[in-house]
Amino acid sequence: MTSEAAAADEYEHKEGDGHDHGHGHDHPKYLAHHFDTPAQQFDAAKIGMWAFLVQELLFFSGIFVAYGIFRSWYPEMFSAASHQLNRLMGAGNTIVLLFSSLTAALAVRAAQLGQKRNTSTYIILTILCAFTFLVVKYFEYHHKFEAGLLPGQYFHPDHHHLVAGSPELPGNSHIFYSLYFMATGIHGVHVAVGIGVFIWILRRNERGDFSKDYYTGVDLTALYWHLVDLVWIYLFPLLYLID
Amino acid sequence: MATVASPHSGTAAPDPHASYLAQKGLASWLFTLDHKRIGVMYLVAVLVSFLLGGIMAILVRLELLTPGRTIMDATTYNHVFSLHGVIMVFLFIIPSIPAAMGNIMLPVQLGTIDVAFPKLNLASFYIYCFGACFGLYSMIHGGVDTGWTFYTPYSSKFSNSAVIPMIGAAFIMGFSSILTGVNFIATVHKMRAKGLTWRRLPLFCWALYATSIIQVLATPVLAITLLLLIFERVLHLGIFDPSMGGDPVLFEHFFWFYSHPAVYIMIVPAMGVVSEIICTFSRRAPFGYFFIAMSSLGLALLGFLVWGHHLFVAGMSEYSTMVFSALTFLVGIPSGVKIFNWIATLYKGSIDLRSPMLYGLGFIFLFTIGGLTGLFLAMLAVDVHLHDTYFVVAHFHYVMVGGTVIAFVGGLHYWWPKFTGKMYDEGKARIAFVLVFIGFNVTFMSQFILGSRGMPRRYYDYLPEFTTLHQVSTVGSWILGVGFIVMLVMFIESLASGKKATNNPWGSVALEWKTPSPLPLHNFLKVPVVTKGPYDYHLATEEELSED
Numbered sequence: 001m002t003s004e005a006a007a008a009d010e011y012e013h014k015e016g017d018g019h020d021h022g023h024g025h026d027h028p029k030y031l032a033h034h035f036d037t038p039a040q041q042f043d044a045a046k047i048g049m050w051a052f053l054v055q056e057l058l059f060f061s062g063i064f065v066a067y068g069i070f071r072s073w074y075p076e077m078f079s080a081a082s083h084q085l086n087r088l089m090g091a092g093n094t095i096v097l098l099f100s101s102l103t104a105a106l107a108v109r110a111a112q113l114g115q116k117r118n119t120s121t122y123i124i125l126t127i128l129c130a131f132t133f134l135v136v137k138y139f140e141y142h143h144k145f146e147a148g149l150l151p152g153q154y155f156h157p158d159h160h161h162l163v164a165g166s167p168e169l170p171g172n173s174h175i176f177y178s179l180y181f182m183a184t185g186i187h188g189v190h191v192a193v194g195i196g197v198f199i200w201i202l203r204r205n206e207r208g209d210f211s212k213d214y215y216t217g218v219d220l221t222a223l224y225w226h227l228v229d230l231v232w233i234y235l236f237p238l239l240y241l242i243d
Numbered sequence: 244m245a246t247v248a249s250p251h252s253g254t255a256a257p258d259p260h261a262s263y264l265a266q267k268g269l270a271s272w273l274f275t276l277d278h279k280r281i282g283v284m285y286l287v288a289v290l291v292s293f294l295l296g297g298i299m300a301i302l303v304r305l306e307l308l309t310p311g312r313t314i315m316d317a318t319t320y321n322h323v324f325s326l327h328g329v330i331m332v333f334l335f336i337i338p339s340i341p342a343a344m345g346n347i348m349l350p351v352q353l354g355t356i357d358v359a360f361p362k363l364n365l366a367s368f369y370i371y372c373f374g375a376c377f378g379l380y381s382m383i384h385g386g387v388d389t390g391w392t393f394y395t396p397y398s399s400k401f402s403n404s405a406v407i408p409m410i411g412a413a414f415i416m417g418f419s420s421i422l423t424g425v426n427f428i429a430t431v432h433k434m435r436a437k438g439l440t441w442r443r444l445p446l447f448c449w450a451l452y453a454t455s456i457i458q459v460l461a462t463p464v465l466a467i468t469l470l471l472l473i474f475e476r477v478l479h480l481g482i483f484d485p486s487m488g489g490d491p492v493l494f495e496h497f498f499w500f501y502s503h504p505a506v507y508i509m510i511v512p513a514m515g516v517v518s519e520i521i522c523t524f525s526r527r528a529p530f531g532y533f534f535i536a537m538s539s540l541g542l543a544l545l546g547f548l549v550w551g552h553h554l555f556v557a558g559m560s561e562y563s564t565m566v567f568s569a570l571t572f573l574v575g576i577p578s579g580v581k582i583f584n585w586i587a588t589l590y591k592g593s594i595d596l597r598s599p600m601l602y603g604l605g606f607i608f609l610f611t612i613g614g615l616t617g618l619f620l621a622m623l624a625v626d627v628h629l630h631d632t633y634f635v636v637a638h639f640h641y642v643m644v645g646g647t648v649i650a651f652v653g654g655l656h657y658w659w660p661k662f663t664g665k666m667y668d669e670g671k672a673r674i675a676f677v678l679v680f681i682g683f684n685v686t687f688m689s690q691f692i693l694g695s696r697g698m699p700r701r702y703y704d705y706l707p708e709f710t711t712l713h714q715v716s717t718v719g720s721w722i723l724g725v726g727f728i729v730m731l732v733m734f735i736e737s738l739a740s741g742k743k744a745t746n747n748p749w750g751s752v753a754l755e756w757k758t759p760s761p762l763p764l765h766n767f768l769k770v771p772v773v774t775k776g777p778y779d780y781h782l783a784t785e786e787e788l789s790e791d
């Protein structure tokens with residue numbers, strides 16, 4: 001008993017809070033038991049997500065640094081190899097992703113206003129855009145496979161499939177395609193993960209988990225999606241538009 | 244005291260006043276979201292890893308007892324020292340203090356009930372286990388002989404060992420580390436008790452916070468590096484292969500961009516533990532609290548700017564080596580701030596030499612040697628001579644074992660009553676400390692001499708003139724091993740039949756000692772409101788300082 005008495009002396013406790021760590025009667029269902037207020041829970045989630053996004057950026061940074069180093073070593077090779085990428089598809093995908101970022105942001109807005117149906121609609125649009133991106137990427141990859149524009153030792157360009165009138169591919173072009181496949185591949189995995197998370201968020205929205213007061217899931221997923229978009233916005237010019 | 248029904252759920256919820264250990268059954272552990280239980284599971288996992296890595300270390304030293312073959316052939320030796328490194332770094336030291344001890348103590352020191360994301364916390368633990376399984380798979384299917392650094396092109400082209408699963412293991416465990424970092428950052432920002440301002444934050448929390456920042460910023464770079472390495476090995480990407488126009492030194496840059504900061508993931512939380520121990524057993528507020536706290540952040544920041552010192556002889560430009568050398572010297576400033584402030588804290592303190600304090604003082608002594616010899620290696624001309632010799636091995640063991648392991652063990656002694664509710668035998672604890680301290684110095688002091696005389700690291704064989712020093716080092720490893728066995732026996736005895744611990748066996752005024760031992764399910768019996776700093780001994784009442 002002495003210990004408890006000591007604790008009581010030393011630390012005042014909020015009236016009515018008793019021993020139950022803030023499990024008041026006004027504790028909404030969405031509030032996890034270890035948080036005191038919805039604001040605290042939201043802020044914690046937001047800080048956690050931002051920290052996570054920072055690590056995502058640093059994850060991609062390795063690829064960008066490798067890109068920078070090899071491009072500065074072999075500028076002609078990068079320019080020639082980049083010629084074989086389909087700019088139209090790349091630009092189309094950029095527009096698709098930019099649009100999906102807009103729909104993701106609109107989904108957050110709708111969730112903040114408590115418009116459940118609109119939230120779902122915008123999430124579905126975002127998911128559709130993400131699928132479109134992956135389908136276009138599939139056709140791009142397919143062409144690269146046919147043309148033998150593959151990473152590393154699997155690189156064996158097939159002249160029938162190369163873009164007509166393009167500059168000769170130097171011998172070390174496999175490095176460009178190694179980086180191209182690593183960068184777009186990892187980015188593609190992020191898109192696929194984004195689709196999965198959005199589907200889950202859609203289900204939660206349909207189930208009625210979100211409201212004006214609680215829309216953390218939509219907000220954080222959209223944040224993640226903006227990062228996926230942002231990475232692509234750098235990848236597109238760096239890979240497709242160098243000359 | 245009346246029991247208040249817990250309103251979490253309709254089912255019979257456990258009594259929040261009961262010990263966190265009260266619930267029985269395997270499922271209550273495996274599916275727990277309680278940070279303390281997750282911390283205990285980490286603790287068990289890292290201790291098993293430590294044992295495994297320790298056995299490898301004993302085998303390495305045994306092989307080096309005589310020149311030429313002693314107990315194993317050269318290939319086996321390469322595997323054993325590689326596994327020692329990989330296990331100790333990725334499975335033991337990195338999660339040891341933050342994920343195991345930090346998990347248990349951070350929410351308690353913050354005066355809160357749990358970390359910000361309990362489910363993520365459990366997921367981090369299982370990701371760690373999943374990665375460890377890959378490591379185990381690699382060990383069974385050929386092991387690795389690349390050293391823990393996985394340098395290319397050996398790891399990507401030439402090694403016949405099971406490199407991919409081991410790199411996969413490090414890759415996966417990296418995510419565990421990142422997610423723990425994310426969790427702790429949000430926890431320190433948003434979960435502090437009422438009245439617990441940043442200026443009142445315990446130094447261990449500051450250290451964990453700085454560590455988390457490094458974990459979040461550095462580990463993803465390791466992840467992408469290892470991913471590139473896996474693809475380099477599988478698809479022969481060519482980016483690390485000079486024969487394909489790539490650059491193996493790029494791998495070294497990438498690797499050390501993580502692995503130098505990783506050294507601070509290992510040492511900064513250790514410094515946090517030592518700060519707590521020094522204050523408690525000197526009965527004094529730390530000298531220069533703010534500077535100790537900020538030096539943790541300083542180390543976190545500087546840690547990102549010095550990776551080049553691992554590449555002085557790898558063909559960097561002279562200009563870069565000079566810059567990296569100068570930046571490396573700067574690391575001495577925050578480290579020195581800590582050392583001097585701890586010593587100033589001891590000055591005119593009321594020093595109590597119980598076992599945690601012995602480890603605290605041991606840390607100051609050994610880390611000072613480890614840190615100062617780091618400056619030798621940061622010096623360009625000296626490094627050319629000492630690079631890749633036993634001097635480097637001795638230097639980082641003084642930091643990693645003399646620093647982190649000693650602090651980890653010290654922290655284990657210090658918080659053991661909180662974790663288990665039991666006391667241990669102080670006599671045996673002191674014997675273990677003396678053995679560990681002597682054994683450690685015998686093992687590694689001789690390696691400084693070996694290295695300065697030119698004994699290269701990682702070699703299976705050596706010239707006859709190095710025999711005596713190698714034998715001294717091997718005998719030291721036995722003393723060290725015996726020390727750890729005595730400690731293990733002491734802790735097991737404590738678990739089996741230890742005296743019941745009081746709430747505050749060390750007479751500390753810090754928050755975690757005001758709550759029962761072992762910790763109650765919700766960490767505190769009443770929601771704490773902090774009205775003063777964790778080291779305000781000058782404001783303490785008799786009752787607060789009382790040890791029972």
Ligand SMILES: [Cu+2]
Nearest residue numbers: 503550552553
């Ligand atoms: Cu370093």
